[in-house]
Amino acid sequence: MPFRNRVTEMLGVDIPIVQAPMGWIARSQLASAVSNAGALGIIETSSGELDVIRDEIRKMRELTDKPFGVNIAQAFVRDPNIVEFVASQGVKFVTTSAGSPMRYTSALKAAGLTVFHVVPDLAGALKAVDAGVDGLVVEGGEGGGFKSPTPVSTMVLLPLITSKVDVPIIAAGGFLDGPTMAAAFALGAEGIQMGTRMVSAAESPIHDNWKQAVLAARETDTVFLNRHTKPALRALRTERTTALEFDTETNAMALFGRAMDLYFGGDMEAAIALSGQVAGRIDSIEPVADIIHRTATDCLALLTTLAHRYPT
Numbered sequence: 001m002p003f004r005n006r007v008t009e010m011l012g013v014d015i016p017i018v019q020a021p022m023g024w025i026a027r028s029q030l031a032s033a034v035s036n037a038g039a040l041g042i043i044e045t046s047s048g049e050l051d052v053i054r055d056e057i058r059k060m061r062e063l064t065d066k067p068f069g070v071n072i073a074q075a076f077v078r079d080p081n082i083v084e085f086v087a088s089q090g091v092k093f094v095t096t097s098a099g100s101p102m103r104y105t106s107a108l109k110a111a112g113l114t115v116f117h118v119v120p121d122l123a124g125a126l127k128a129v130d131a132g133v134d135g136l137v138v139e140g141g142e143g144g145g146f147k148s149p150t151p152v153s154t155m156v157l158l159p160l161i162t163s164k165v166d167v168p169i170i171a172a173g174g175f176l177d178g179p180t181m182a183a184a185f186a187l188g189a190e191g192i193q194m195g196t197r198m199v200s201a202a203e204s205p206i207h208d209n210w211k212q213a214v215l216a217a218r219e220t221d222t223v224f225l226n227r228h229t230k231p232a233l234r235a236l237r238t239e240r241t242t243a244l245e246f247d248t249e250t251n252a253m254a255l256f257g258r259a260m261d262l263y264f265g266g267d268m269e270a271a272i273a274l275s276g277q278v279a280g281r282i283d284s285i286e287p288v289a290d291i292i293h294r295t296a297t298d299c300l301a302l303l304t305t306l307a308h309r310y311p312t
């Protein structure tokens with residue numbers, strides 16, 4: 001396999017692309033398509049609906065015989081037995097995010113899981129390595145979703161962290177195609193994670209209005225909200241989120257009360273459509289397999305072209 005590296009070895013995949021965990025979206029329909037394409041599908045737990053998640057994991061086993069992982073978004077964990085829950089699902093790979101790496105790493109590793117922790121800065125990366133994680137997901141501030149209130153772009157963050165730690169790194173924030181994947185590899189990553197590109201994939205279960213809004217978005221059409229109170233987040237610009245952009249009093253999390261009306265009802269003003277700046281580069285809804293295979297093929301072709309063009 002041309003991509004053979006620590007990430008493909010640890011995840012058991014041919015293509016080191018990971019589909020981002022995303023509440024209500026990263027479920028079996030999307031994740032199985034990713035795993036079947038040779039990359040790694042991830043099932044979310046940030047919705048907190050663990051009974052549904054258990055069922056989704058069961059469906060994964062019907063839809064794919066390939067590996068997949070689970071994410072624990074720590075800030076949203078309501079069940080104190082989340083480690084036992086994840087360990088009992090028979091998955092081998094877990095990402096932990098939105099919280100301290102000290103909290104679950106030992107217990108997850110003791111249960112035999114490979115653990116990657118999501119980090120937004122160097123201090124977080126060093127702390128996670130100290131906690132004993134197997135690898136990191138290094139997430140730049142241009143990405144969609146919940147964010148550090150002091151976001152650092154992937155271009156600065158990724159080479160900084162890869163130069164300071166030895167564990168394998170999956171880069172997140174802004175990835176969608178061969179050139180961005182090749183750039184991640186040039187900056188020291190051994191894999192990439194795609195969030196917004198997967199939100200807008202054909203197999204993504206969200207309402208078509210959200211997908212169309214991603215297609216219509218320019219690179220300037222995301223807003224960074226909640227810098228004044230945790231968690232900060234990056235989302236698509238709508239009338240409602242634009243009004244919140246410089247609001248230092250409202251907690252934007254209150255808007256998630258009607259999330260289902262947005263996610264599955266298509267009312268873009270009902271809640272907050274988490275998305276990254278890369279929305280400005282997405283102009284088609286495509287099947288997951290096409291996205292993944294084209295990204296992998298173009299990445300390899302580009303790395304070869306560059307090696308010829310700039311011979312040592």
Ligand SMILES: Cc1cc2nc3c(=O)[nH]c(=O)nc-3n(C[C@H](O)[C@H](O)[C@H](O)COP(=O)(O)O)c2cc1C
Pocket residue numbers: 020021022023025044045046071073096097098118139142143144145146172173174175193194195196197199273274275276277278
């Ligand atoms: C709709 C949405 C929901 C997300 N939910 C989660 C989550 O539950 N857990 C998590 O670790 N990251 C979450 N993220 C962040 C993604 O995992 C990913 O790192 C990010 O989207 C990467 O940037 P990109 O959007 O530029 O691809 C979410 C992102 C989006 C767009």
